[in-house]
Amino acid sequence: MRCITIWQPWATLIALGEKKFETRSWATKHRDSIAIHAGKKVDKAICQKEPFRSVLAKHGYTVNNLPTGSVVAVCRLADCLQVIEGCGGEVKLESPSQSIAIGDKENAFGLFDAGRFAWELTDVRLLPKPIPAKGMQGLWNWEGNK
Structure with missing residues (x-):
């Protein structure tokens, strides 16, 4: 499974379903399952x-x-949108x-400068227990529990 390493607290915000878009300076053509490290x-x-x-705090x-x-969630990378205005x-x-206008909370959780890319994350599933893993830059292959 493809995986992306994200600093905290942003990784946990995604895992909890509170952050719907991960912003990056680069686009991806990947559309499928992705693990959040x-x-x-x-x-x-x-x-x-x-x-x-x-x-x-709401989530403890x-x-x-x-x-x-560690890997904290799995989800679906549904789309990669370009930030047009921000x-x-x-x-x-x-x-x-599609074209989407995001709200204030989502805006606070990302870097939405014009020209950046917002990866739309859907079907997020928080793992019952984080799985230790060494992260990497970019998209990388996660082998699961191996």
């Missing part, structure tokens, strides 16, 4: 800011108990198949 880096300062702090997480170095106004995302 929580990297070892935790942005402790952002975890204390809103809406991060309250959304994490703090900066001190976020899983790291920073300061309404954020608009477009792909050949």
